[in-house]
Amino acid sequence: xxxxxxxxxxxxxxxxxxxxxxxxxxxxxxxxxxxxxxxxxxxxxxxxxxxxxxxxxxxxxxxxxxxxxxxxxxxxxxxxxxxxxxxxxxxxxxxxxxxxxxxxxxxxxxxxxxxxxxxxxxxxxxxxxxxxxxxxxxxxxxxxxxxxxxxxxxxxxxxxxxxxxxxxxxxxxxxxxxxxxxxx
Amino acid sequence: xxxxxxxxxxxxxxxxxxxxxxxxxxxxxxxxxxxxxxxxxxxxxxxxxxxxxxxxxxxxxxxxxxxxxxxxxxxxxxxxxxxxxxxxxxxxxxxxxxxxxxxxxxxxxxxxxxxxxxxxxxxxxxxxxxxxxxxxxxxxxxxxxxxxxxxxxxxxxxxxxxxxxxxxxxxxxxxxxxxxxxxxxxxxxxxxxxxxxxxxxxxxxxxxxxxxxxxxxxxxxxxxxxxxxxxxxxxxxxxxxxxxxxxxxxxxxxxxxxxxxxxxxxxxxxxxxxxxxxxxxxxxxxxxxxxxxxxx
Numbered sequence: 001x002x003x004x005x006x007x008x009x010x011x012x013x014x015x016x017x018x019x020x021x022x023x024x025x026x027x028x029x030x031x032x033x034x035x036x037x038x039x040x041x042x043x044x045x046x047x048x049x050x051x052x053x054x055x056x057x058x059x060x061x062x063x064x065x066x067x068x069x070x071x072x073x074x075x076x077x078x079x080x081x082x083x084x085x086x087x088x089x090x091x092x093x094x095x096x097x098x099x100x101x102x103x104x105x106x107x108x109x110x111x112x113x114x115x116x117x118x119x120x121x122x123x124x125x126x127x128x129x130x131x132x133x134x135x136x137x138x139x140x141x142x143x144x145x146x147x148x149x150x151x152x153x154x155x156x157x158x159x160x161x162x163x164x165x166x167x168x169x170x171x172x173x174x175x176x177x178x179x180x181x182x183x184x
Numbered sequence: 185x186x187x188x189x190x191x192x193x194x195x196x197x198x199x200x201x202x203x204x205x206x207x208x209x210x211x212x213x214x215x216x217x218x219x220x221x222x223x224x225x226x227x228x229x230x231x232x233x234x235x236x237x238x239x240x241x242x243x244x245x246x247x248x249x250x251x252x253x254x255x256x257x258x259x260x261x262x263x264x265x266x267x268x269x270x271x272x273x274x275x276x277x278x279x280x281x282x283x284x285x286x287x288x289x290x291x292x293x294x295x296x297x298x299x300x301x302x303x304x305x306x307x308x309x310x311x312x313x314x315x316x317x318x319x320x321x322x323x324x325x326x327x328x329x330x331x332x333x334x335x336x337x338x339x340x341x342x343x344x345x346x347x348x349x350x351x352x353x354x355x356x357x358x359x360x361x362x363x364x365x366x367x368x369x370x371x372x373x374x375x376x377x378x379x380x381x382x383x384x385x386x387x388x389x390x391x392x393x394x395x396x397x398x399x400x401x402x403x404x405x406x407x408x409x410x411x412x413x414x415x416x417x418x419x420x421x422x423x424x425x426x427x428x429x430x431x432x433x434x435x436x437x438x439x440x441x442x443x444x445x446x447x448x449x450x451x452x453x454x455x456x457x458x459x460x461x462x463x464x465x466x467x468x469x470x471x472x473x474x475x476x477x478x479x480x
Contacts, residue, residue, distance in 0.1 A: 036278070
């Protein structure tokens with residue numbers, strides 16, 4: 001009688017400890033994702049902040065390329081207005097595409113290409129693009145950790161009960177995916 | 185092997201080596217204690233001694249190494265690739281931004297130090313920054329920041345405390361033998377212990393150093409693999425290593441005391457290839473590292 005009570009008590013403590021540990025682990029992992037997301041957000045905003053300057057500089061040499069400017073500006077406001085990772089990813093992909101055509105257009109204006117502030121802006125944009133890519137990589141690896149944690153047994157039995165659900169990845173565009181040099 | 189298996193394998197091997205090391209030290213402390221009649225006091229005294237002398241190098245590793253190697257803070261405009269590569273790797277790894285320094289020397293080399301990520305320092309030579317292209321620099325910076333992330337400075341300090349205490353134990357023992365303080369009148373097993381202890385006193389410091397070097401090499405492989413995981417571009421680091429191995433200039437500000445910190449041995453000009461010299465090297469052979477990186 002006493003023995004059974006003791007065994008039950010020990011089992012209860014072990015299970016409670018496991019649940020406590022699991023819950024705190026999942027909360028920590030989810031907070032890390034939020035932090036990683038703010039890392040992407042900072043870089044997206046920084047990138048968006050460079051756009052007005054860029055548009056002004058290019059306009060000085062290529063007034064007639066209205067459509068290109070409109071697309072870039074539209075993508076920029078989409079980034080500023082994005083509230084979910086999915087929206088931000090779409091807006092970011094839109095901006096990448098719009099910038100690509102803007103730089104393609106710029107090729108036709110040798111004076112613009114020689115302008116130092118244009119070159120400087122181009123360099124800064126390249127830099128923020130790299131940073132967005134690395135921030136995305138960090139974010140996605142955190143999301144992967146979290147999603148794996150809530151899907152493995154026995155965590156899967158409890159994660160749903162506590163209201164933990166899988167988090168979406170921040171997806172790259174098709175062209176960016178094509179640039180990945182390493183296979184895993 | 186893919187990157188994740190590489191990382192897991194390297195970590196496992198470090199644990200195994202560390203466990204063997206602790207076992208080894210316990211054994212020799214026991215043998216010396218038995219042979220001299222002082223018991224375990226030996227080991228404890230040696231550990232405390234060695235720990236005290238290494239304490240400074242642990243806490244002030246960043247400042248000490250910097251003043252030794254004559255490095256100047258990096259500048260975002262002048263050292264743009266170095267600076268932005270470090271920013272990118274900071275983002276990719278989730279670490280705080282390390283302090284960046286440049287050594288004005290034409291040799292191609294780099295190192296990292298600091299007891300934790302908050303006190304981390306990454307140093308590159310001018311030669312590295314001017315002769316390597318951007319993706320190479322990114323690979324090198326990722327390798328250095330991986331050392332920080334893996335707490336290699338801390339690990340190597342612990343290891344050198346252990347190595348130091350082995351040398352001290354052996355030294356104490358030889359002294360006490362010389363002054364004839366050991367209890368030699370034990371007969372049979374006592375005499376055997378004394379002979380064993382003398383052999384150990386000669387061999388142990390060498391073995392301890394070899395273990396230290398093995399751990400150092402293992403951590404280099406681990407940092408290579410983690411770097412590839414950060415940049416997702418093992419080729420960058422592989423090509424940087426290729427350029428480093430083709431460069432024969434010796435870094436004048438490096439000393440044997442700081443050699444193990446660098447991405448490749450700063451005195452490597454005459455690097456031999458036999459298994460015996462590899463045994464005594466702080467770094468694995470560069471060809472081997474390039475081969476593993478290209479296989480990822």
